[in-house]
Amino acid sequence: xxxxxxxxxxxxxxxxxxxxxxxxxxxxxxxxxxxxxxxxxxxxxxxxx
Amino acid sequence: xxxxxxxxxxxxxxxxxxxxxxxxxxxxxxxxxxxxxxxxxxxxxxxxxxxxxxxxxxxxxxxxxxxxxxxxxxxxxxxxxxxxxxxxxxxxxxxxxxxxxxxxxxxxxxxxxxxxxxxxxxxxxxxxxxxxxxxxxxxxxxxxxxxxxxxxxxxxxxxxxxxxxxxxxxxxxxxxxxxxxxxxxxxxxxxxxxxxxxxxxxxxxxxxxxxxxxxxxxxxx
Amino acid sequence: xxxxxxxxxxxxxxxxxxxxxxxxxxxxxxxxxxxxxxxxxxxxxxxxxxxxxxxxxxxxxxxxxxxxxxxxxxxxxxxxxxxxxxxxxxxxxxxxxxxxxxxxxxxxxxxxxxxxxxxxxxxxxxxxxxxxxxxxxxxxxxxxxxxxxxxxxxxxxxxxxxxxxxxxxxxxxxxxxxxxxxxxxxxxxxxxxxxxxxxxxxxxxxxxxxxxxxxxxxxxxxxxxxxxxx
Numbered sequence: 001x002x003x004x005x006x007x008x009x010x011x012x013x014x015x016x017x018x019x020x021x022x023x024x025x026x027x028x029x030x031x032x033x034x035x036x037x038x039x040x041x042x043x044x045x046x047x048x049x
Numbered sequence: 050x051x052x053x054x055x056x057x058x059x060x061x062x063x064x065x066x067x068x069x070x071x072x073x074x075x076x077x078x079x080x081x082x083x084x085x086x087x088x089x090x091x092x093x094x095x096x097x098x099x100x101x102x103x104x105x106x107x108x109x110x111x112x113x114x115x116x117x118x119x120x121x122x123x124x125x126x127x128x129x130x131x132x133x134x135x136x137x138x139x140x141x142x143x144x145x146x147x148x149x150x151x152x153x154x155x156x157x158x159x160x161x162x163x164x165x166x167x168x169x170x171x172x173x174x175x176x177x178x179x180x181x182x183x184x185x186x187x188x189x190x191x192x193x194x195x196x197x198x199x200x201x202x203x204x205x206x207x208x209x210x211x212x213x214x215x216x217x218x219x220x221x222x223x224x225x226x227x228x229x230x231x232x233x234x235x236x237x238x239x240x241x242x243x244x245x246x247x248x249x250x251x252x253x254x255x256x257x258x259x260x261x262x263x264x265x266x267x268x269x270x
Numbered sequence: 271x272x273x274x275x276x277x278x279x280x281x282x283x284x285x286x287x288x289x290x291x292x293x294x295x296x297x298x299x300x301x302x303x304x305x306x307x308x309x310x311x312x313x314x315x316x317x318x319x320x321x322x323x324x325x326x327x328x329x330x331x332x333x334x335x336x337x338x339x340x341x342x343x344x345x346x347x348x349x350x351x352x353x354x355x356x357x358x359x360x361x362x363x364x365x366x367x368x369x370x371x372x373x374x375x376x377x378x379x380x381x382x383x384x385x386x387x388x389x390x391x392x393x394x395x396x397x398x399x400x401x402x403x404x405x406x407x408x409x410x411x412x413x414x415x416x417x418x419x420x421x422x423x424x425x426x427x428x429x430x431x432x433x434x435x436x437x438x439x440x441x442x443x444x445x446x447x448x449x450x451x452x453x454x455x456x457x458x459x460x461x462x463x464x465x466x467x468x469x470x471x472x473x474x475x476x477x478x479x480x481x482x483x484x485x486x487x488x489x490x491x492x493x494x495x496x497x498x499x500x
Contacts, residue, residue: 009307012372016311016365017292020318023361027474031481038484045495195421202414203404209397213418216394217425220432227436248432259424263417266337 050141057145062152064122071118072156075111079161082107083168096171101229104165105185108158109218112189115153117210119146119197124206143194143264147257150197151190158182175232177242184249185225188256192217195260198267224248273479284473287466291459299459308372313459315365317467318358319388323426325355325471326395330423333416345412348419350478352398354471359392387433394422 065071086103087093095103166174193214200209228245295313302309329351336344366385367377380386401418405411452460 009372012308012368013310016314016368019364019368020314020361023357024470024474027357031477034481034485038481038488041488041492045492195417199401199414199417199421202410203401205400205404209401209404212397213394213401216390216397217421219390220425220429223432223436244435248435252428252432255424255428256421259421263337263420266413266417 050138050144053138054141054144054148057142058148061122061145061149065149065153070121071115072153074118075114075153075157076160078114079107079111079157080164080168082110083165087169092169094171095169095233097234098226098230100170100233101226103169104162105222105226105229107165108154108161108185109189109215109222111157111161112150112154112193112218113211113214115150115157116193116197116214117200117207119150119194120201124201139265139268140261142268143198143260146197147190147194147260150193151186154186154189155182158186170233172233178229178232180246181225181228181232181249184246184253185221188221188249188253189218191253191257191260192221195256195264198264202267220252221249224252273476273483277473277476277480280469280473280476284466284469287462287469291463291466294459294462299456300453302456305373308369311365311369311372313463315362315369316460317464318365319362319384320464321467321471322355322358322362323388323391324468325351325358325475326391326426327423329355329419333419333423336412336416337420342408342412345416346479346482347475349402349415350475350482352395352419354475354478356392356395356398358471359388359395362388363392383433383436384430387430390429390433391422391426394425398422 083103086095086107090099090103092099162174162178196210196214196217200206200213203209224245228242228249231242291313295310299310299313301307329348332344332348332351336342336348363385366382366388370379370382370385371377398415398418402411402415405414
């Protein structure tokens, strides 16, 4: 296989790294949403009393 | 243990002989699949890789039916409590269920293989196929019994069985189809047969041991 | 709360290792003679695959600990390890497809045994969720999940052997994925990336465990408050 020229290869490499970063960010966002729900529920319980 | 296992096996076989829930359904499925393959591939006769692939994929899919129903009687009618209260231990139960599945598969193949030869296969059958079937059935039976017990723990049995069984059987399919392919090619003797049979035996060994080891943790309440 | 122990230094180490790793990838490691710049995908794809597979196997080992000790926290650890590995596994498949497209011109190649085995393993582990959540009784759920994790963990090496065997004579190895015969700079970069990915896995695993633990404690607290006479 001949090596792809840099401008062509750059897109694929960037794509792969973007996938990795996006995956982590999505995961952190979901985790953040879960923690926000826990915080909200604790809040509700604290004000119920 | 052997005695209680054979008692459970006899019970299962008698039940199957009376209700005819698994074997006829698996058989009917296999023949239907052959007909579908005929139309889907638009071929009157198959040989080589295609024949071995069609045969093994059909047998694997047919086994899903048997695996789904393997613990059905116990789960639906509460017989599992009776079995677990009896002195039969889990290993015996596993051996009995795997043996029952093995018998079902052998019965299905007894009719499905001639049907396959008649309907689709170009070249004839060769005796080596028997050995491949034996080892493949052993693997199918042990993995099937494990998957069936695991899936019957929850509500989603019909969903979990095929989704879990088929990926687990991928190495078995690779080995069995690889070993069968030269037998269906018509030309020359089986090459690499030993390599594939070795892989099949390794697969069987690992899953028999594994199933026996973890079966104790399933099915109790 | 024990799940969160060491989370802070771990997070810092993860960030440092990842930044150093990526800097090495783009500024230090030489451009591959055969594949050119595309080979840089190697440094994210392969560590992710190795860590995901180790995570699956580790999930199986934790499941053995659970069945031995009947301690539900080991089931939780096993569950979260498998969960994180599935997330990384998705990344492995996507980056693998991108790499295949860049170097072979197709989004998927069946004669790359490692990628194909990975797909089979990934498909199998996806069934973990329907299995786990179809069982309501917590103790049985934990036990069945552990049995699944052990069986699937043992399946991983067999499957790799089988797929490798199926392809071994049709396809000569193009990519060395073990890192064994890489030139020095590439090898160092790869090892740093592998370390970064492992640290990332452990950090996320601990984070997820902490969050799950907090949610469960909250649930317990809520039932206790509801039961207590006010």
